[in-house]
Amino acid sequence: MFSRCIIRVPRFHRGLATHASVPVSTSHPAVLHLKTGQSFAGRSFGAPCSVFGETVFSTSITSYTESMTDPSYRGQILVFTTPLIGNYGVPSNITPVNSQDVGVTLESSTVQCSAVVVADLAERFSHHAAVESLAAWCARNGVPGITGVDTRAITTLLRDQGTTLGRLAVGEDATLPPPKPEEYWDPTTENLVAQASTKTPYELNPTGDVRVAVLDFGAKANILRSLVRRGAAVTVLPWNFDFNTIRDRYDGLFLSNGPGDPNHCMPAALNLRRTLREWNKPIFGICMGHQVIGMAAGLDAYRMMFGNRGHNQPVLALASSGSIKAGRVYVTSQNHQYALRLQDPFPDGWEPFFINCNDSSVEGIKSTADSGRKVWGVQFHPESAGGPLDTIEMFTDFVTECRANKLQLGLHTDGMIGGKNEVPTLAPDIPRRVAVAA
Numbered sequence: 001m002f003s004r005c006i007i008r009v010p011r012f013h014r015g016l017a018t019h020a021s022v023p024v025s026t027s028h029p030a031v032l033h034l035k036t037g038q039s040f041a042g043r044s045f046g047a048p049c050s051v052f053g054e055t056v057f058s059t060s061i062t063s064y065t066e067s068m069t070d071p072s073y074r075g076q077i078l079v080f081t082t083p084l085i086g087n088y089g090v091p092s093n094i095t096p097v098n099s100q101d102v103g104v105t106l107e108s109s110t111v112q113c114s115a116v117v118v119a120d121l122a123e124r125f126s127h128h129a130a131v132e133s134l135a136a137w138c139a140r141n142g143v144p145g146i147t148g149v150d151t152r153a154i155t156t157l158l159r160d161q162g163t164t165l166g167r168l169a170v171g172e173d174a175t176l177p178p179p180k181p182e183e184y185w186d187p188t189t190e191n192l193v194a195q196a197s198t199k200t201p202y203e204l205n206p207t208g209d210v211r212v213a214v215l216d217f218g219a220k221a222n223i224l225r226s227l228v229r230r231g232a233a234v235t236v237l238p239w240n241f242d243f244n245t246i247r248d249r250y251d252g253l254f255l256s257n258g259p260g261d262p263n264h265c266m267p268a269a270l271n272l273r274r275t276l277r278e279w280n281k282p283i284f285g286i287c288m289g290h291q292v293i294g295m296a297a298g299l300d301a302y303r304m305m306f307g308n309r310g311h312n313q314p315v316l317a318l319a320s321s322g323s324i325k326a327g328r329v330y331v332t333s334q335n336h337q338y339a340l341r342l343q344d345p346f347p348d349g350w351e352p353f354f355i356n357c358n359d360s361s362v363e364g365i366k367s368t369a370d371s372g373r374k375v376w377g378v379q380f381h382p383e384s385a386g387g388p389l390d391t392i393e394m395f396t397d398f399v400t401e402c403r404a405n406k407l408q409l410g411l412h413t414d415g416m417i418g419g420k421n422e423v424p425t426l427a428p429d430i431p432r433r434v435a436v437a438a
């Protein structure tokens with residue numbers, strides 16, 4: 001008998017199902033204006049304020065919490081193409097103390113994007129780890145959102161016109177005419193990396209057996225976790241710190257992701273050019289870090305039409321290295337607006353590593369086998385958070401190379417820089433987030 005279809009509706013966990021602080025039906029009106037002239041009216045949620053930003057879309061179907069706390073989204077109004085957003089709420093962002101402690105559960109300590117645009121905000125949420133709704137979280141972090149707009153139409157426009165400056169006008173502002181073209185704020189004119197980077201060096205997992213310095217352009221927490229989980233002692237440095245002044249203390253250098261135009265990072269690329277000339281240990285860069293490696297190698301970083309943001313970007317490996325096999329396609333997590341220009345010939349000592357299967361943009365570069373160097377850069381995010389873990393072993397490859405390099409050089413022996421367990425410090429006052437065994 002099929003007269004009654006029984007659908008099991010999961011019970012909301014521990015009474016955590018709530019309504020947003022202000023139900024959308026009674027919230028303020030909101031309008032998303034694009035500099036190209038179109039406007040989309042909906043209802044506001046989150047913080048009741050108006051913002052400017054660069055309007056971009058992401059095709060990810062999960063992980064709105066990770067995307068929104070990714071520092072690379074700084075200055076951007078993030079449009080989710082997935083219609084229902086907020087249905088699993090937001091977890092606590094305080095990390096339980098364990099051996100992989102980098103201080104946060106999500107990708108940074110706060111919401112980084114300027115605003116979010118969703119078709120259908122879920123005001124009720126259900127997840128065992130959720131502690132609040134998306135709307136309440138946005139409100140607490142001063143970030144406005146708009147719901148009830150046709151995100152398919154907005155995405156089609158952004159795809160056809162390219163990434164466009166926008167204004168999310170909320171409340172009374174929503175009744176005003178759209179800003180004039182010259183009134184739109186362009187976040188890429190600012191050095192967003194300088195805002196997102198740590199201001200002072202700090203260490204994670206100082207008892208790790210291999211020492212990795214991280215140039216922080218706005219690093220996602222999962223990048224730091226991925227290094228720490230593989231046993232690295234990590235020193236996080238401000239984006240413009242000249243690593244050359246301390247490089248002899250390290251077994252490897254990592255360059256992180258970061259927001260905005262990579263050309264603002266030219267000072268870091270120039271420092272790196274010297275490192276590449278004079279220091280022969282493993283170097284790995286992700287996204288902004290990859291672009292900085294490319295600029296140091298002599299490649300040009302250009303602005304793409306609408307970039308790649310999502311968790312389903314296929315990339316083809318053109319060379320084998322470590323866990324990566326030439327000829328294989330890997331599905332990757334991405335969030336970028338700029339890319340390295342493919343040029344023929346490539347600079348001496350360098351080769352393309354990956355290419356995007358959709359738009360043929362450069363997805364990775366590496367030093368050639370005969371260059372004597374071990375340097376890799378990838379435009380995508382092997383650390384995921386969110387997205388697929390197809391390329392996560394690139395972190396193992398990097399830390400393994402650092403370790404092998406250290407063994408070759410004999411740095412593992414006692415007597416080097418005060419003995420193998422002593423952590424050389426940059427300055428006595430570097431704060432240490434010391435790992436505590438779980």
Ligand SMILES: NC(=O)CC[C@H](N)C(=O)O
Pocket residue numbers: 072256257258259260261262286287288289335336337338339
């Ligand atoms: N995720 C990133 O590191 C992004 C790099 C750079 N901001 C870009 O948009 O291309």
